[in-house]
Every structure is written in C-alpha cells, then in structure tokens.
Amino acid sequence: MSDRDFAQTLAKGLEVLACFEGGMPQLTLPEITRRSGLDRAVVRRLCLTLVRCGYLEEGEGGLRLAPRVLTLAGGFLGGLQVGRVVQPVLRHAAEELDMEVALATRDRLHAVYVDRAAPASARVTLGFGIGSALPLLHTAVGRMLLARSGPEVLDQALAARSPSPYTEATELDADRLRTAVETAREQGYAFARDEFELGAAGVAVPLGALGQVPFVLATTASVNAFDEPGRLERVLDVLRRSALAIGRLGAPR
Amino acid sequence: MSDRDFAQTLAKGLEVLACFEGGMPQLTLPEITRRSGLDRAVVRRLCLTLVRCGYLEEGEGGLRLAPRVLTLAGGFLGGLQVGRVVQPVLRHAAEELDMEVALATRDRLHAVYVDRAAPASARVTLGFGIGSALPLLHTAVGRMLLARSGPEVLDQALAARSPSPYTEATELDADRLRTAVETAREQGYAFARDEFELGAAGVAVPLGALGQVPFVLATTASVNAFDEPGRLERVLDVLRRSALAIGRLGAPR
DNA sequence: GCAAATGGTGCGATTATCGCACACAATGGG
DNA sequence: CCCATTGTGTGCGATAATCGCACCATTTGC
Numbered sequence: 001m002s003d004r005d006f007a008q009t010l011a012k013g014l015e016v017l018a019c020f021e022g023g024m025p026q027l028t029l030p031e032i033t034r035r036s037g038l039d040r041a042v043v044r045r046l047c048l049t050l051v052r053c054g055y056l057e058e059g060e061g062g063l064r065l066a067p068r069v070l071t072l073a074g075g076f077l078g079g080l081q082v083g084r085v086v087q088p089v090l091r092h093a094a095e096e097l098d099m100e101v102a103l104a105t106r107d108r109l110h111a112v113y114v115d116r117a118a119p120a121s122a123r124v125t126l127g128f129g130i131g132s133a134l135p136l137l138h139t140a141v142g143r144m145l146l147a148r149s150g151p152e153v154l155d156q157a158l159a160a161r162s163p164s165p166y167t168e169a170t171e172l173d174a175d176r177l178r179t180a181v182e183t184a185r186e187q188g189y190a191f192a193r194d195e196f197e198l199g200a201a202g203v204a205v206p207l208g209a210l211g212q213v214p215f216v217l218a219t220t221a222s223v224n225a226f227d228e229p230g231r232l233e234r235v236l237d238v239l240r241r242s243a244l245a246i247g248r249l250g251a252p253r
Numbered sequence: 254m255s256d257r258d259f260a261q262t263l264a265k266g267l268e269v270l271a272c273f274e275g276g277m278p279q280l281t282l283p284e285i286t287r288r289s290g291l292d293r294a295v296v297r298r299l300c301l302t303l304v305r306c307g308y309l310e311e312g313e314g315g316l317r318l319a320p321r322v323l324t325l326a327g328g329f330l331g332g333l334q335v336g337r338v339v340q341p342v343l344r345h346a347a348e349e350l351d352m353e354v355a356l357a358t359r360d361r362l363h364a365v366y367v368d369r370a371a372p373a374s375a376r377v378t379l380g381f382g383i384g385s386a387l388p389l390l391h392t393a394v395g396r397m398l399l400a401r402s403g404p405e406v407l408d409q410a411l412a413a414r415s416p417s418p419y420t421e422a423t424e425l426d427a428d429r430l431r432t433a434v435e436t437a438r439e440q441g442y443a444f445a446r447d448e449f450e451l452g453a454a455g456v457a458v459p460l461g462a463l464g465q466v467p468f469v470l471a472t473t474a475s476v477n478a479f480d481e482p483g484r485l486e487r488v489l490d491v492l493r494r495s496a497l498a499i500g501r502l503g504a505p506r
Numbered sequence: 507g508c509a510a511a512t513g514g515t516g517c518g519a520t521t522a523t524c525g526c527a528c529a530c531a532a533t534g535g536g
Numbered sequence: 537c538c539c540a541t542t543g544t545g546t547g548c549g550a551t552a553a554t555c556g557c558a559c560c561a562t563t564t565g566c
Contacts, residue, residue, distance in 0.1 A: 004546085007302040008522070009554070010266035014306050021324050023331035030512065039556050044514080049260040053267050054361060057466070065329040067360040067466065070367060071274050073326035074384025076318040078276035083380040095373060107320040108307060114323060115382070120348060120373035127336040129368070130383050131327025213310070213320065257515085261553070262523070283543060292525050297545080 012038055013046045017055060017065075022133070026062035073131065082115050086246055090117035093242040097235055099221040100126070101242070104141045104204075106149060106213050109157050110134060111142040114215070126200070126220065137161055137177050138170055138195040140202035141218040147185035148206050148214035154181060169194035189236055193223050201226055203235050207243040217243045265291055266299045270308060270318075275386070279315035326384065335368050339499055343370035346495040350488055352474040353379070356499070357394045357457075359402060359466050362410050363387060364395040367468070379453070379473065390414055390430050391423055391448040393455035394471040400438035401459050401467035407434055422447035442489055446476050454479055456488050460496040470496045 019027060019035045027035070033043045047063055050056040057066040077083065086103055094101040094117040102116040110133040118125060128134070136142035136157045146154050158174050171177055184190035184204075193201035203226075204218035217239050226232055272280060272288045280288070286296045300316055303309040310319040330336065339356055347354040347370040355369040363386040371378060381387070389395035389410045399407050411427050424430055437443035437457075446454035456479075457471035470492050479485055 004522090005298050005301045006305065007262050007266060007299055009260050009262035010299060010302050011306055013260060013263035013266065014303075014308065017325060020332075021328040023328065025332035028512080040513095041515085041556060042554080045258050045554085046260055046263060048258045049263050050267075052259065053264055055267065064332060065325070067329070067358045067365050067367070069322070069325045069329050070365050070384045071360050071363070071386055072270060072318070072322045072384070074365070074382075074386060075274040075276065076320070076322050077382060077384055079273075079278035079317060083378065083382040083385065087378055087382060088376075091371070091373075091375075105320045107324045110324070112320050112323050112327070114320070118344070120344075122344075123341075125336065125340055129327075129330060129336040129340060131323045131325070131330055132336065133324055133327060257553090281543080293544090294525060294546080295523080298523085 009046075012036075012042065013050060016043060016046050016050065017069075020056075020065045026059050026064040028062045032063070077114070077130075080114070086115050087117065089242050089245045090115055093117070093217075093219075093238050094119045096238050097219060099219045099225065099235070101217070101219045101239075102128075102141070103207070103215060103217055103246070104134075104145070105215045106136070106145045106153075107133070109136055109153075109160055111136055111139060111145055126197070128220075135161075135166070135196060138166060138192065140190040140192040140204040141216055143181050143184045143192060144190040144204035144206055144216045144218070145214055146181045147190065148216070154178065166196050167194055167198045169198070171195055189239075191232070193226070199223055203232065203239065205236065205239045205243055208247050217246070262299075265289075265295065266303060269296060269299050269303065270322075273318050279312050279317040281315045285316070330367070330383075333367070339368050340370065342495050342498045343368060346370070346470075346472075346491050347372045349491050350472060352472045352478065352488070354470070354472045354492070354495070355381075355394070356460070356468060356470055357387075357398070358468045359389070359398045359406075360386070362389055362406075362413055364389055364392060364398055379450075381473075388419070388449060391419060391445065393443040393445040393457040394469055396434050396437045396445060397443040397457035397459055397469045397471070398467055399434045400443065401469070407431065419449050420447055420451045422451070424448055442492075444485070446479070452476055456485065456492065458489065458492045458496055461500050470499070 015036050016032055019032050029044055029047065032047065033040050036043060047056060051058060054066055054068040056063045090101050090103060098119045098121055100116065100118045100122065103114045104111050105114055106112065113128060113130055113132045116129055134142055136146050146157065158177060165172055171180065188205065190204045199222055200220060201223045202218055202220045204216045207215040207217050219235060219239060268289050269285055272285050282297055282300065285300065286293050289296060300309060304311060307319055307321045309316045343354045343356060351372045351374055353369065353371045353375065356367045357364050358367055359365065366381060366383055366385045369382055387395055389399050399410065411430060418425055424433065441458065443457045452475055453473060454476045455471055455473045457469045460468040460470050472488060472492060
C-alpha cells in the first residue's frame with residue numbers, strides 16, 4: 001500500500017523521536033506507544049534501534065534524548081554560520097537595547113529560536129533558548145513569521161490553535177488574529193504583549209528567507225520596557241540594523 | 254539476516270541525517286550516497302521521506318537540514334533545564350572570569366557543547382556554539398570527559414584518532430595521551446593549550462553524570478590568559494563552584 | 507489473590523524495501 | 537561533434553524485513 005518513495009519505518013522512527021519534543025524529560029515505552037499510536041512491539045523495536053544508533057538513552061524507568069540530537073542541531077547551526085556571524089550581532093544588539101534578542105524561524109506550526117543573546121545586566125532568564133518552540137499566533141516572533149509565510153500556514157495555524165488561552169489577554173478570535181498578522185506584514189514589524197506570558201512583550205522584524213522558510217529577529221522584555229515614548233522606534237531601529245548586518249554577512253549558501 | 258529488534262530502514266535514514274553533521278551546509282544526492290555508502294535509489298527514497306517529515310529541505314542544488322532538528326535539540330535541552338538553571342550559572346561564571354564558559358558532554362567520540370556563555374567584553378567568538386563537536390583527545394573538555402568515561406571509550410578514541418595533527422603542538426603519541434587523561438582524572442581537572450587551535454587554551458572540571466554520560470564545565474581563552482600566576486587556581490575555583498551550583502539545582506531527573 | 511499495567515519475545519503472513527536496470531538530461535574534454 | 541562522465545528519475549521482481557497478534561512473565565496496587 002501507498003507510496004513507493006516513502007520509507008514508513010523511517011517515518012515511524014522519527015515519529016517516536018518527535019514524542020520527546022516539548023520538554024518531555026523522559027518517556028516510558030507505553031507512553032510513547034500512546035503518543036505515537038503505533039503498535040507496542042513496533043515502538044519497542046524502534047526504540048531499541050534509536051538507542052543503538054545513539055539518539056536515545058535509557059534512564060531509570062524511561063527513555064530520554066541523547067546528546068546526539070545536539071550534534072545534529074550543530075550541523076544545522078554550523079551550516080548557517082550561526083556561531084561566527086549571528087551570535088556577535090545578537091550580543092551587540094542585546095547590549096545596545098539591554099534586552100534579550102533572538103533569531104527565530106519556523107518549524108511547522110511553531111516558532112523556533114535559532115540563536116539568542118541576553119544582555120549582561122539580565123539576571124533572570126525566561127527559560128527560552130536555542131530550540132525552544134513558541135506559538136505562532138500569540139507572539140510577536142510568530143506573527144512576523146506568519147506574515148512572511150504562505151497563507152496556507154496561517155490557515156493551518158488557525159485551524160490547529162488551542163482552545164485554551166495562555167493568559168487572560170490571549171486573542172482567540174480568528175479574524176482579529178488574521179488582522180494582527182496582516183498588520184505585521186504591512187508595518188514591517190510585529191508587536192505583542194501579555195498574550196503568551198503575562199508581563200512579557202515582544203517585537204519582531206523580518207530578516208529575509210534562507211530557503212523556503214523566513215527568519216525573523218526579535219526582542220523580548222517586560223511590558224513596561226516599551227512604555228517610554230520613542231522606545232519602540234529605537235528598538236525597531238536596532239533590530240533592523242542587526243537584521244541587515246546578519247543578512248549581509250550570513251546566509252551565504 | 255541479522256537482528257530481529259533492529260529496524261534497518263530507520264538506521265539508514267539516521268545515517269543519512271548524520272551525513273550533515275560536521276558543518277556540511279548542503280549535500281547533493283550523490284554526495285550523500287558516497288558518504289553513507291548506501292544504494293543510490295535507497296538514498297533518494299530516504300531523503301524524500303526525510304523531506305516529507307520535515308527534517309531536510311531542498312535548496313538549490315542540494316539538501317540541507319531543516320529547523321526541525323533544532324526542535325529536537327530543544328527537547329533535549331529543555332529536559333535538562335538548560336534554559337532555566339544552566340544558562341544563568343554559565344553567564345555569571347563567564348562574567349566573573351571574563352572568559353568563555355561552556356557545559357559539554359560526550360557524543361560517541363566527540364565532545365559536544367550543550368550550552369555556552371561568553372562575557373560581554375568578548376568581541377570575538379571562536380565560532381563554537383551549542384552542538385559544536387570537538388575532539389576528545391586534544392582539548393581540555395575532551396580529556397576531562399575521557400577521564401570520567403569508561404576505559405573502552407579512551408581506547409576507541411585512540412584507535413580512531415586522525416593521523417594528521419590539528420596544529421604543530423598536537424600530541425599524537427598514544428601513551429602520552431593516556432597519561433594526559435590519567436593526569437586529568439587524578440588532578441580533578443584538565444588543561445590543554447595549542448593542541449587543537451594555536452593560541453587557544455582551555456580548562457575543564459567534572460560536573461557529575463546525568464545518566465551514563467559525564468558532563469564537564471570548561472572555559473576557553475587565548476593562551477596568555479593563563480600566564481598570570483594564580484590565574485589557573487582562580488579559574489578552577491570559579492568553575493568548581495559553578496559546577497556545584499548546576500549540580501545542586503539541575504539534573505533533577 | 508485478583509486485576510491491571512508493563513516488559514519481553516516467537517512467529518507466520520504480508521508487504522515494504524532493496525538494488526539492479528533502463529532511460530534521459532546536462533556537462534565538458536578531446 | 538561525439539563520447540564519457542555525472543546527476544536524476546523510476547519500474548519491477550525477488551527477497552528479506554517489518555508488522556502485529558499472541559502468549560507469557562513480572563510487577564504493582566487493591
């Protein structure tokens with residue numbers, strides 16, 4: 001049955017790996033079986049294979065991801081020149097704004113941090129780092145990514161949006177969400193506050209696309225950081241100049 | 254033939270993915286075929302599968318890793334509480350020492366950066382970030398990892414060591430390398446300079462193991478940073494206190 | 507002592523995978 | 537201009553790998 005050019009076993013194995021996304025520290029065989037919907041025996045054999053290949057390791061009472069997935073991510077980051085060109089620019093912008101600055105892209109229906117920098121003064125961290133996944137609809141990063149993606153992505157995101165709001169300020173109305181994305185496209189930047197995490201606000205600007213998928217540059221801070229008049233303009237200015245710097249040096253595919 | 258509990262197709266697919274480790278920005282089908290040693294048609298079908306699953310994407314004239322691998326890495330990092338507890342400790346240590354500080358672990362026969370922080374003063378970066386792979390034998394991180402791993406790992410690393418030195422100072426003699434690892438184990442820290450990159454030196458201390466695999470905390474700087482008398486002791490002190498702080502808070506498996 | 511959940515595994519039928527083979531385009535050197 | 541080389545796409549038959557049911561052991565909780 002089905003496609004001659006599609007290796008089912010591989011797809012199922014990747015499905016098993018994907019069960020560990022979203023901050024699951026460790027999973028047991030039955031849990032993976034439930035999450036993936038695969039047969040129990042199949043899951044077991046796939047997990048054994050993944051362990052032998054070094055992608056999973058057995059802890060007490062469960063399996064967890066092995067450092068090997070980091071090496072894979074390192075391949076992605078290295079190919080993008082993240083270490084050499086992106087990181088310095090982000091650091092500089094973070095210091096200049098005294099705010100957290102991140103480079104993000106899209107994976108399916110989530111925004112993903114590709115790299116991140118925080119100013120030296122920051123004593124608290126929000127806990128998001130490389131590989132962290134954020135919702136597309138309710139964050140500045142996400143909306144800017146949607147604004148630069150095809151319309152079908154927005155449709156999918158709206159269709160898949162969770163019915164439970166993150167905070168009391170989370171916008172749930174489809175039309176208003178469409179408008180927010182449209183606004184981001186027209187203005188050339190996105191702004192969001194309180195919708196994903198109360199007390200947090202973000203700004204995002206586009207950076208061009210390194211393939212099919214767009215990249216954006218974003219900053220996050222507590223809401224009151226944007227109260228001061230003219231602050232938003234300054235943030236946008238720094239972000240846009242940083243975006244240019246990265247666009248010029250990096251992405252030399 | 255062969256094992257009933259081993260999914261060959263999955264293993265081959267992962268092999269294809271692994272071809273992209275080591276900073277290959279993009280690979281063509283024939284290149285992957287050569288690197289993996291698999292059949293051409295098989296490689297093609299596996300790649301099509303990987304593209305459809307979102308792990309690879311097609312660029313002009315080649316395939317490259319997709320942001321999806323970052324999400325996977327995010328699962329690993331999130332499970333380790335890297336964002337919340339590790340990052341702040343590294344940042345603090347980096348500022349205190351005014352040196353780059355990194356948390357690393359072992360993937361097969363490489364040391365891998367799990368997280369990293371640089372002081373605000375740093376204007377140049379070595380280009381190593383999360384997921385970067387370093388040799389085990391010729392770096393401080395690597396030797397400390399070897400000192401805390403089983404003896405079979407050291408044997409494998411020695412057997413697999415590349416015959417061509419990284420720099421003119423690279424130690425190639427097996428016995429002296431064994432001694433260096435043994436010394437690291439006895440002293441409780443490892444030191445290396447010039448062997449991997451001329452002009453660079455590193456110090457590493459153990460952090461305990463979060464599973465089978467040990468973790469180490471390390472710092473890197475230019476060689477002259479360690480010339481000042483007493484500097485090494487100060488570095489060790491800060492690293493050890495940071496290691497304790499991470500060991501206390503994190504790794505709550 | 508029973509019930510439910512987890513872990514391990516054998517085995518036959520199915521079918522997905524393998525890898526050769528053929529076909530075609532683009533490139534470049536002689 | 538031709539031929540050798542390299543990359544790409546794909547059909548198909550034989551084989552072997554995968555599937556998933558079934559059975560059994562062990563543990564946990566009531």
